[in-house]
Amino acid sequence: MESTIKHSYFWLFINFLGKRTMKIINNLGAVTVFFAVSFLKIFRPKQIREIVQQVFYIGAKSANIVILVGLFTGMVLGLQLFYTLNKFGSEGVLGSVVALTLIRELGPVLTAIMITARAGSAMTAEIGNLRISEQIDALYTMRIDPQRYLISPCIAASIISFPLLTAFFDLIGILGGYLTGVVLLGVDKGAYFYRIHSYVEMVDIRGGFIKSLVFAVLVSTICCYQGYFTHLRTDSYGAKSVSLSTTSAVVFSCVTILISDYVVTSFLM
Amino acid sequence: METPLIEFREVTKRFDEKTILDKANLSIYENQITTIIGKSGSGKSVLLKHIIGLLTPDEGSIFFRGKPVHDMKKKEWEGYRSKISYMFQNNALFDSMTVLENIALPLRQTTNLRKKEVNSKAMSRIEQMELTDAVGKYPAELSGGMQKRVALARALVTDPAIVLFDEPTTSQDPVRRNVILSMIAHYRKQFGFTAILISHDIPDVFFISDRILLLWEGKIGFSGNYDEMTRLKHPMIDEFVKSIEGLRDELTGLLSKEMFRSRYALTLSGGRVDTTITAVLFSLNFDFISNVLGPQSAIEVLKAVGEHVNKYFSPLGGFSARHSKDKILTILPHIGIEEGWQLVHDIARELQQTALPEIESLAKGKIAADGCFEIFVYAGVTESSSADDIEQIMKKAEAKQEKIARYQCGKEGGLK
Numbered sequence: 001m002e003s004t005i006k007h008s009y010f011w012l013f014i015n016f017l018g019k020r021t022m023k024i025i026n027n028l029g030a031v032t033v034f035f036a037v038s039f040l041k042i043f044r045p046k047q048i049r050e051i052v053q054q055v056f057y058i059g060a061k062s063a064n065i066v067i068l069v070g071l072f073t074g075m076v077l078g079l080q081l082f083y084t085l086n087k088f089g090s091e092g093v094l095g096s097v098v099a100l101t102l103i104r105e106l107g108p109v110l111t112a113i114m115i116t117a118r119a120g121s122a123m124t125a126e127i128g129n130l131r132i133s134e135q136i137d138a139l140y141t142m143r144i145d146p147q148r149y150l151i152s153p154c155i156a157a158s159i160i161s162f163p164l165l166t167a168f169f170d171l172i173g174i175l176g177g178y179l180t181g182v183v184l185l186g187v188d189k190g191a192y193f194y195r196i197h198s199y200v201e202m203v204d205i206r207g208g209f210i211k212s213l214v215f216a217v218l219v220s221t222i223c224c225y226q227g228y229f230t231h232l233r234t235d236s237y238g239a240k241s242v243s244l245s246t247t248s249a250v251v252f253s254c255v256t257i258l259i260s261d262y263v264v265t266s267f268l269m
Numbered sequence: 270m271e272t273p274l275i276e277f278r279e280v281t282k283r284f285d286e287k288t289i290l291d292k293a294n295l296s297i298y299e300n301q302i303t304t305i306i307g308k309s310g311s312g313k314s315v316l317l318k319h320i321i322g323l324l325t326p327d328e329g330s331i332f333f334r335g336k337p338v339h340d341m342k343k344k345e346w347e348g349y350r351s352k353i354s355y356m357f358q359n360n361a362l363f364d365s366m367t368v369l370e371n372i373a374l375p376l377r378q379t380t381n382l383r384k385k386e387v388n389s390k391a392m393s394r395i396e397q398m399e400l401t402d403a404v405g406k407y408p409a410e411l412s413g414g415m416q417k418r419v420a421l422a423r424a425l426v427t428d429p430a431i432v433l434f435d436e437p438t439t440s441q442d443p444v445r446r447n448v449i450l451s452m453i454a455h456y457r458k459q460f461g462f463t464a465i466l467i468s469h470d471i472p473d474v475f476f477i478s479d480r481i482l483l484l485w486e487g488k489i490g491f492s493g494n495y496d497e498m499t500r501l502k503h504p505m506i507d508e509f510v511k512s513i514e515g516l517r518d519e520l521t522g523l524l525s526k527e528m529f530r531s532r533y534a535l536t537l538s539g540g541r542v543d544t545t546i547t548a549v550l551f552s553l554n555f556d557f558i559s560n561v562l563g564p565q566s567a568i569e570v571l572k573a574v575g576e577h578v579n580k581y582f583s584p585l586g587g588f589s590a591r592h593s594k595d596k597i598l599t600i601l602p603h604i605g606i607e608e609g610w611q612l613v614h615d616i617a618r619e620l621q622q623t624a625l626p627e628i629e630s631l632a633k634g635k636i637a638a639d640g641c642f643e644i645f646v647y648a649g650v651t652e653s654s655s656a657d658d659i660e661q662i663m664k665k666a667e668a669k670q671e672k673i674a675r676y677q678c679g680k681e682g683g684l685k
Contacts, residue, residue, distance in 0.1 A: 046378060126365075133359065135361050135364075137323055137357070137361065138361035138363075140322075140323060141321050141323065142374065142375040142379065142427075143347065143375070143378075144374070144375065144378045144379060
């Protein structure tokens with residue numbers, strides 16, 4: 001008797017696992033198609049104005065937060081690495097370590113997370129709100145393709161803004177490391193920049209650039225998808241569904257950034 | 270026989286296990302106002318969304334000028350959709366855009382017009398809808414009625430051939446409701462589109478409708494005009510239409526048309542009249558007032574006439590109802606024709622002295638400095654035999670109509 005119960009629980013678990021897996025595969029497929037269609041629609045007419053607006057919103061308006069986070073990340077890196085390198089008498093390489101850490105890893109990841117928090121969540125909330133108030137249906141009735149008008153500019157603007165903001169983050173971060181390493185802790189100014197010049201290669205910059213592009217695609221697609229299909233949520237309706245979609249978008253984006261960071265890094269190494 | 274502009278043949282739509290449209294058949298004809306009525310949740314919006322392609326039928330076909338829409342090639346389909354506009358129940362205005370941006374959006378995104386041309390076309394619609402003061406405002410800063418007008422302007426800016434209105438008068442007061450309906454009728458005449466309306470506002474919506482379709486248990490249970498519907502003795506009509514019509518017309522405070530008919534039948538059968546009764550028919554130059562002073566002024570004049578008719582005739586045992594957009598019929602069982610005329614002139618005097626001048630404030634800003642307009646109220650008093658039905662009485666009274674009250678602007682352009 002007991003073994004029959006255990007047996008049925010086992011099959012229930014397998015059934016649940018199978019259903020979850022199918023659901024995840026379905027969602028992945030839907031997100032991929034959603035991205036592919038939206039990406040192709042970037043090249044339709046009348047997109048420039050919308051893309052420029054989104055670049056301003058996602059890119060320019062995120063610059064402040066990126067500067068702030070970049071500066072303090074660079075400063076704390078300068079402090080921590082000086083302390084560690086000092087133990088080995090290698091504080092002269094501080095510049096190169098700060099620069100490589102930022103360019104290869106922290107720059108793309110932290111910039112993507114910052115933009116997710118600031119612009120990604122706003123994308124989901126705005127698109128979700130448009131969906132529940134029938135404004136997306138209204139676009140359709142006016143013969144305006146909602147995906148072309150709303151989603152494609154966000155994806156295009158993210159692809160443009162993420163690498164630029166990442167580069168910005170890297171530069172400010174290196175400057176932050178300079179402030180703590182050189183100005184506060186007395187590392188040689190010439191050595192700081194000389195080591196950066198000597199050790200940072202194009203392949204490092206290219207790696208960071210590729211990561212920022214991957215994150216741009218992932219974050220914008222996940223955030224737009226969550227907003228666009230907020231009405232299909234089965235766990236809530238109306239404003240609550242927008243709030244849950246926004247939370248899901250931020251959580252999925254951050255987790256996906258970290259997972260894809262590992263995957264991309266392993267390919268680039 | 271005229272080919273319908275839009276035709277549903279055996280259209281079925283299900284959501285999960287629930288069948289919303291069940292082999293529905295309907296025809297919509299060009300240049301008419303067709304009103305779809307039905308219980309809440311009966312699938313009226315679903316039906317409308319099928320026309321514009323927001324939903325597709327599970328079974329059956331939709332035809333446009335005899336051609337199945339779902340077999341159309343992409344270009345034909347786009348051409349079909351370019352002829353249709355949709356006004357949403359909640360307006361669906363873009364809240365982050367100004368009134369001008371909202372109205373210009375369809376032109377900016379779907380045409381190759383230059384910015385200047387787009388703005389000029391949008392501005393002309395804004396002026397027609399009397400929204401000039403709201404041009405730079407956001408939807409949240411506007412009243413419900415103004416938002417409706419913005420939604421209507423946006424729906425009309427592309428010069429559509431067909432406009433679908435999903436409950437355009439929901440949650441509006443009786444005056445505003447009639448203003449919106451008059452506006453739809455007025456602009457349909459002006460721009461010549463085919464209108465398809467969903468509305469629960471009975472009887473107001475019937476006064477502007479050419480055809481009425483009753484959606485009942487997923488099928489079209491009735492199609493025809495208002496008079497055909499009221500004459501139809503069918504439990505479906507009794508259960509739905511008469512249940513929501515109410516006893517009184519909310520705008521004028523007069524009896525509903527159905528109550529008027531019952532009261533008339535009762536008066537005749539009760540033997541309280543011998544062979545003749547006195548009937549008075551009031552009307553006004555509604556379309557002219559609506560064109561010149563706007564629909565709200567026309568509705569206010571009608572409302573004032575209704576209130577005065579009620580005030581003078583009800584205490585004398587008379588009963589009245591609005592029989593069309595601008596006609597009010599009163600039956601006076603105990604009053605002779607001379608006395609009837611005397612009362613009509615008393616009403617006219619009071620209207621001229623008090624109610625009509627109040628239209629001045631509503632008309633402000635709508636009349637050019639050198640512009641001129643006239644408001645006329647007509648009345649006809651007739652004797653009628655008990656053998657006459659209401660339509661015959663109306664015809665007789667109409668033949669006797671004359672101007673009883675007049676309000677005219679002066680040469681200076683002001684009202685006097």
